[in-house]
Amino acid sequence: xxxxxxxLTLKDVQYRWSGRAAFDLRIRALNLxxxxxVLVLGESGSGKSTLLxxxxxxxxxxxxxxxCAGQDIAALSASQRDKFRADHIGLxxxxxxxxxxxxxxxxIALPLQFAKQRRERVGDMTAEAKRLCQDLGLPxxxxxxxxxxxxxxxxxxxxxxxxxxxxxxxxxADEPTSxxxxxxxxxxxxxxxAQSQAHETxxxxxxxxxxxxxxxxxxxxxxxxxxxxxxxx
Amino acid sequence: xxxxxxxxxxLARALTVSMTILAxxxxxxxxxxxxxxxTGAKASxxxxxxxxxxxxxxxxxxxxxxxxxxxxIGNATNNVTWESYQDIAARPDVDWAVxxxxxxxxxxxxxxxxxxxxxxxxxxxxxxxxxxxxxxxxDDLFDAVVGADVAETLGxxxxxxxxxxxxxxxxxxxxxxxFRISGILEKTGTPVDRTVIVSLEAIEAIHVDWNNGAxxxxxxxxxxxxRGMDLQPQAITAALIGTKSRLQVFNLQxxxxxxxxxxxxxxxxxxxxxxxxxIVGIAETALVGVSxxxxxxxxxxxxxxxxxxxxxxxxxxxxxxxxxxxxxxxLGLLILEAALMALIGAxxxxxxxxxxxxxxQPLIDSAFGxxxxxxxxxxxxxxxxxxVVFASVIVSMVPAIRAYRMSLADGMTVRV
Numbered sequence: 001x002x003x004x005x006x007x008l009t010l011k012d013v014q015y016r017w018s019g020r021a022a023f024d025l026r027i028r029a030l031n032l033x034x035x036x037x038v039l040v041l042g043e044s045g046s047g048k049s050t051l052l053x054x055x056x057x058x059x060x061x062x063x064x065x066x067x068c069a070g071q072d073i074a075a076l077s078a079s080q081r082d083k084f085r086a087d088h089i090g091l092x093x094x095x096x097x098x099x100x101x102x103x104x105x106x107x108i109a110l111p112l113q114f115a116k117q118r119r120e121r122v123g124d125m126t127a128e129a130k131r132l133c134q135d136l137g138l139p140x141x142x143x144x145x146x147x148x149x150x151x152x153x154x155x156x157x158x159x160x161x162x163x164x165x166x167x168x169x170x171x172x173a174d175e176p177t178s179x180x181x182x183x184x185x186x187x188x189x190x191x192x193x194a195q196s197q198a199h200e201t202x203x204x205x206x207x208x209x210x211x212x213x214x215x216x217x218x219x220x221x222x223x224x225x226x227x228x229x230x231x232x233x
Numbered sequence: 234x235x236x237x238x239x240x241x242x243x244l245a246r247a248l249t250v251s252m253t254i255l256a257x258x259x260x261x262x263x264x265x266x267x268x269x270x271x272t273g274a275k276a277s278x279x280x281x282x283x284x285x286x287x288x289x290x291x292x293x294x295x296x297x298x299x300x301x302x303x304x305x306i307g308n309a310t311n312n313v314t315w316e317s318y319q320d321i322a323a324r325p326d327v328d329w330a331v332x333x334x335x336x337x338x339x340x341x342x343x344x345x346x347x348x349x350x351x352x353x354x355x356x357x358x359x360x361x362x363x364x365x366x367x368x369x370x371x372d373d374l375f376d377a378v379v380g381a382d383v384a385e386t387l388g389x390x391x392x393x394x395x396x397x398x399x400x401x402x403x404x405x406x407x408x409x410x411x412f413r414i415s416g417i418l419e420k421t422g423t424p425v426d427r428t429v430i431v432s433l434e435a436i437e438a439i440h441v442d443w444n445n446g447a448x449x450x451x452x453x454x455x456x457x458x459x460r461g462m463d464l465q466p467q468a469i470t471a472a473l474i475g476t477k478s479r480l481q482v483f484n485l486q487x488x489x490x491x492x493x494x495x496x497x498x499x500x501x502x503x504x505x506x507x508x509x510x511x512i513v514g515i516a517e518t519a520l521v522g523v524s525x526x527x528x529x530x531x532x533x534x535x536x537x538x539x540x541x542x543x544x545x546x547x548x549x550x551x552x553x554x555x556x557x558x559x560x561x562x563x564l565g566l567l568i569l570e571a572a573l574m575a576l577i578g579a580x581x582x583x584x585x586x587x588x589x590x591x592x593x594q595p596l597i598d599s600a601f602g603x604x605x606x607x608x609x610x611x612x613x614x615x616x617x618x619x620x621v622v623f624a625s626v627i628v629s630m631v632p633a634i635r636a637y638r639m640s641l642a643d644g645m646t647v648r649v
Contacts, residue, residue, distance in 0.1 A: 056555070058554070078559075078560075079559045079561075082554075082557050082558065082559045082560075083557060083559075085555075085557045086556060086557020086558075087557070091555045091556070093555070096548050097552070098552070099238065099241070099242070099549060099552060100245065101241040101242055101244060101245030102237075102238055102241045106234060106237065106238060106241075109234065110234075110238075110552075110553075110556050111556040111557060113234060113235060113556070113558075114556055114557035114558050114559075114562075115557055148245075162556075
């Protein structure tokens, strides 16, 4: 048993998409410890998206508990969940993470608009955005560039900076490296982990790519942590 | 920053957004322009005659009297005898009186006989006097002063001879007594532009050899003989009257309306003009209605643009959601965007109106005699702009609510 309380706990969670594409997901138990890096492996259709939506609070489990940073997600109202997500979870998607028309700086600072705690932790937004870019190996001039003009690799690093700003306790990455080549994937994770370790941030990444496994503290398989069922139930 | 992002998003779709803004700007410009023209036309119409307190004519309707005496439309039912005119002009409360005599024409233009005092007393556009473009007020019995439209249409110049026809649209010419153009008036935008003005005596002179509307066969008196005759008119068509004090206008009006020896009618030009405008004014309401519909069309166009942009912007909205924005932020962003477009469009439209006025003002004045003042936007115009922005907010609710639903359903994961 770990000594510290987990940053994220899912217990006996059940979620069911009704309608034509009915889909049933059950998770008995999932615990993430502070500062650990976890890779969740699963093929597409294994319920990854549903799992992420449950953690982020954009959907609510029909039964069971999702506890993030000590807070039961279900106990919050919809707008409280949005605020909670802004403050506690940094998100990185597969691609098209950024608002292409906005500057890199504005993209990085975007979550702070909705996250009071993170904003207070940051202080000077511009300086922090600049520091993160430097630490993630981005040249200074990208800060004022429009995000849409950056290469995919650079865009993913900007997305990482956006997830890291204001040091949320949990970062969730949904196949952030799938659009990158193998060498860039590895570098990206190294840079991300260097930052997350510095602030004891937990990183949970979902992917179908097992080659990245050795860079993580722990590797879980979707098939081990949850049961899924399809069709009319 | 959210405002900056909304701006950025608009800029990113510069082409469609600028088309939408252009449509709104044009519609607003049209609406405000029509409104300006309408008030301009109304003011110009009311300014057709000013400085005259009463118009006196034979008893008929006030609009009819106004139409033939000022607008030279239609004919008088009857004349006013010279004695009655003299009697009224001699009243102590009458400051001045200018008789006018109508009935003859030159080509498509009316001929009006009057006294030289007409040029001093006739005022338009709140107190402006008639001015000579070239030449002088008639001096000789057979001198004529023509309005700007007459000179322009018929290509007349000073000293050109003109022949007056008997009656209106008639083939019987007063060719024995040709007139000489002594002066051409500046454009006024009033019916004076389409009038040939001669002296009251000249009207008598050209009718010397006439009787009951036909020339007396074989009779032709030479101009020199006519000059020696007594050309005191027997009757006039109407008279413009100014009172010594405005307070006496109503008393005088009643006195004339109750005049014993002859049925007469005195009208206040301003009141009669308003009556007439009420008849003409139906068209203006229709015009305003049509231009308002154009604004509505532009706003619906904007709604369509926002609708069609929703799909390509699902990603953008998902990013906002993932970053912790409530769905209402997404709703607000779209409404803000619409309001921004409408605001820019409305201000641009106002600018277009001023640009149009700046360019068109002298042209419209010289072509139609319609003076459109360039002045700071009136409160009503500001209201129109605010109303457009407000309407855009309401209209954008429809796509915004759809986006709200979409972003609720999509959450932060978009499978596009």
